[in-house]
Amino acid sequence: MIKCIKCEEVSGIAKAGQIRGKQRYHCKHCNYYFTLQSSSPDSNVPPSSRSSKHHATILDIAGKLKISKSTVSRALRNSKEINPETRNAVLKMAQKLNYVPNYFASSLVRRKSYSIGIVVPELITNFFSQFIIIAQKAASLAGYEVVICHSNENYSNEMDVLKRLFAYQVDGILLSLSSETKSLEHLNVFQDAGVPVILFNRVKNRPGFPKVLADDYQGAFAGVEHLIKNGYRKIGHIGGPGNLQISKDRFRGYRDALIKYELEFNPNWIVYYDLSPLNAKKCAQTLLEKPTPPDAVFAVNDPAAIHLIIEAKQRGIRVGPELGIVGFSNDSRSEVIEPSLTTIGQPIEQMAETCIHLLLNKINDSRFSLPATTILKTTLIERCSSKK
Amino acid sequence: MIKCIKCEEVSGIAKAGQIRGKQRYHCKHCNYYFTLQSSSPDSNVPPSSRSSKHHATILDIAGKLKISKSTVSRALRNSKEINPETRNAVLKMAQKLNYVPNYFASSLVRRKSYSIGIVVPELITNFFSQFIIIAQKAASLAGYEVVICHSNENYSNEMDVLKRLFAYQVDGILLSLSSETKSLEHLNVFQDAGVPVILFNRVKNRPGFPKVLADDYQGAFAGVEHLIKNGYRKIGHIGGPGNLQISKDRFRGYRDALIKYELEFNPNWIVYYDLSPLNAKKCAQTLLEKPTPPDAVFAVNDPAAIHLIIEAKQRGIRVGPELGIVGFSNDSRSEVIEPSLTTIGQPIEQMAETCIHLLLNKINDSRFSLPATTILKTTLIERCSSKK
DNA sequence: AACGATTTCGGCACCGTTCCCGATTTGAAT
């Protein structure tokens, strides 16, 4: 039987909703609402982490200084319209009280999160890791936080993380598409909300989405040209997923180099790699088991090239003399594998900084018009896998 | 001369602060405040990105449904205390209006950010990349965002990012210390605020900071024991920075294995690696140039071991037969280098999941007591660099 | 039908800032 904790009546007590999981009661005699105090020993411990200390707010500063919170806010942010003395006093008091501004309150009223989202397809190869490092540094210099997400080369993951980033109200997005992504409709929500999205590296040709990328065509062309100049003639290709622009451009570079030097273009020497680790091995095998295999291969990226080196070595094929190989992206393993892998280096740092600067420009001035495409130079890194 | 835009007087006009960068004026005749409309053509374009569409709020939903916003809030979150019908109606309307909850408003009032910070010293080796991937997945399953920062092995960077994370009001921190970090005082602010911090991998023995790490001692012991069993006798060591627990533990494992098998412990066979890329090469050189070099080396991590392999190969030393090498951490390069590197694999996945689960438990219940130390098993990955 | 028990809802104050509006203080010139 429940007893009213005020008038101590036992009849006329009705349940009235719940509070923080506890049953609430109502006494009709004294018209009083109450919950039963649990008799557990830790009843004085607040259930949530309310125990954490109170953070100093601008109101605390204002109180101590006997000024208004508007003035404090001004002192903390607007350099103008404030007496330098007041300003210093506020700054000193803020320091003294360990004042830390509340991003949530600020972001709520300013409708800006001061954070940008970066979505990458993977973090295994070091291209994206390095990209993130540079991008994060550049962003934080401008006072922006970076939220990093990865799609794991999966379209539905990509949609999920973008949804989360949208809910998080990032001010902009840097996106490198997953190998599965075929449509950009999941980006409409950002377009509608006026949140700028820049595609990088793994892009798609769609109007309205600016792109920052390496010169994949030129890089591939240079890689294949390098093979040709080193005396290889039957040059094959491990291509990437057909829906990625990167695959198409690198393929075009490969093909055009063959055309320029009037070499045989043999579809039998081309296999396609879906970017999954298992598939890399299979691609290498398929290529090497051809009745008349190529004497050189340009691979769409280093993982494919590396697996090709491994497979070739296992079959006793001497990589270099018997099989020239050129990769793309300068993976950390490419320097260490034997023979070391000739590859195309991407301007990661430049790419990351360009992305951030373009994005921040757009964020800070919606009238800023983003260049549709920014293409950055690649460099041929000559190593041993392409020497006869 | 300024003219009042209301009474059109030209005298008695005084400056009165600024608004959004524009000068504000005050007319004493009609007691009216105003700013001058710029005559630029785009004067109707709001300066900030106000042009972005209005996001639907719970108030919009409430208005359409003619119910109160409390009810909407309840329907959206509390499963209890709400009529299923109302709830469904709200959910449907939310869908229809493309309602996205505002994290900032929610976090502001609930004093929780629903995000955790992960601070790692680097992102070049793939240990931390993989850790992040797993951790992020586990966190997002629980509805938490992850903010990733890296210190670049630099103490002052580490302090900076932690300060940023604190201002960001993360609900918890996962931290792997930089190689320079000697004190944990920069974590006091989190302790004071009741924000749990869990150290992982790169830890320090300090009361109050729970740790999650691989069994470095055991892993090192097993690695050295493996070398001994393979016939190596003069076993050297490339140690890590002395202030890291990880270095000490791996060193202890190395030493104790020597002791157990009654082998010579020769300080001349030990060099110390500060984790910087350049230093790795120098360590390898120093070790190989000793008058009586060791016949095997246990390295504190794979980068050191890899550089040792490279240096040894350059000097014509046959790695394996002449020089046994065991690394630690199973870097992606270790499988590919020739000879492939025997190394100690860390339970990355388990470590990441343990970290997240412990942290979330603590966040959700401040009374949850975190285990001071969680140690996870390592595995010896035998490859060719340790075979005679 | 009348009453009490339950469920469900509306109102409102708050979270910590920003920013607009108006007022007050200051300073310089009559």
Place this chain on the structure above:
DNA sequence: ATTCAAATCGGGAACGGTGCCGAAATCGTT
């Protein structure tokens, strides 16, 4: 001293939710 321009500040309404309090509506019982 008086006047008026300029500099500086205070008050208060948002921002979009959450959750407490009290009340109304609904339900079951006698």
